Amino acid sequence: xxxxxxxxxxxxxxxxxxxxxxxxxxxxxxxxxxxxxxxxxxxxxxxxxxxxxxxxxxxxxxxxxxxxxxxxxxxxxxxxxxxxxxxxxxxxxxxxxxxxxxxxxxxxxxxxxxxxxxxxxxxxxxxxxx
Amino acid sequence: xxxxxxxxxxxxxxxxxxxxxxxxxxxxxxxxxxxxxxxxxxxxxxxxxxxxxxxxxxxxxxxxxxxxxxx
Numbered sequence: 001x002x003x004x005x006x007x008x009x010x011x012x013x014x015x016x017x018x019x020x021x022x023x024x025x026x027x028x029x030x031x032x033x034x035x036x037x038x039x040x041x042x043x044x045x046x047x048x049x050x051x052x053x054x055x056x057x058x059x060x061x062x063x064x065x066x067x068x069x070x071x072x073x074x075x076x077x078x079x080x081x082x083x084x085x086x087x088x089x090x091x092x093x094x095x096x097x098x099x100x101x102x103x104x105x106x107x108x109x110x111x112x113x114x115x116x117x118x119x120x121x122x123x124x125x126x127x128x129x130x
Numbered sequence: 131x132x133x134x135x136x137x138x139x140x141x142x143x144x145x146x147x148x149x150x151x152x153x154x155x156x157x158x159x160x161x162x163x164x165x166x167x168x169x170x171x172x173x174x175x176x177x178x179x180x181x182x183x184x185x186x187x188x189x190x191x192x193x194x195x196x197x198x199x200x201x
Contacts, residue, residue, distance in 0.1 A: 077142045085150040087151070094158070100164075102161045103165075105166075112174070114166065116178070126190065
């Protein structure tokens with residue numbers, strides 16, 4: 001069990017530039033208690049680009065049901081922080097692309113859990129000549 | 131930093147002294163899935179990325195890809 005931050009920090013950012021963000025990506029300026037982005041994708045490529053409604057279901061694939069073993073959080077960790085200068089100063093951050101379940105955070109966090117699952121499917125014609 | 135083993139449990143004690151935290155310029159072309167770029171403190175983090183790619187692509191007769199819109 002994580003507890004909220006008891007010693008927040010002030011963040012100053014000059015420039016933050018992000019050109020492209022995928023679904024379930026997070027850009028956070030400042031502190032957070034928890035961030036849990038989750039991304040599930042079916043990447044279907046067909047030799048002929050014809051797709052039908054409700055043709056694929058996420059629940060049909062084992063990859064998306066596979067359980068995740070989270071690390072245990074039973075150990076005691078005691079942290080004392082002595083901050084002479086608690087502020088965070090960021091000059092310039094430039095990001096071209098963020099894929100699914102990415103986190104960019106300028107500040108402190110208690111608990112981050114990012115999860116991305118992608119199932120690739122390829123459908124080709126028979127007797128396909130390469 | 132001091133760490134002591136208490137039987138089957140482990141206790142960790144840390145004292146962190148922070149000075150000024152300054153980042154000049156960061157340039158990232160691409161962050162892949164479940165990536166993190168962070169400034170500041172963090173207690174716990176877990177990152178999960180699962181990807182399944184077929185070794186052999188499935189093949190079908192061309193008639194299976196029936197184009198209704200073209201008719």
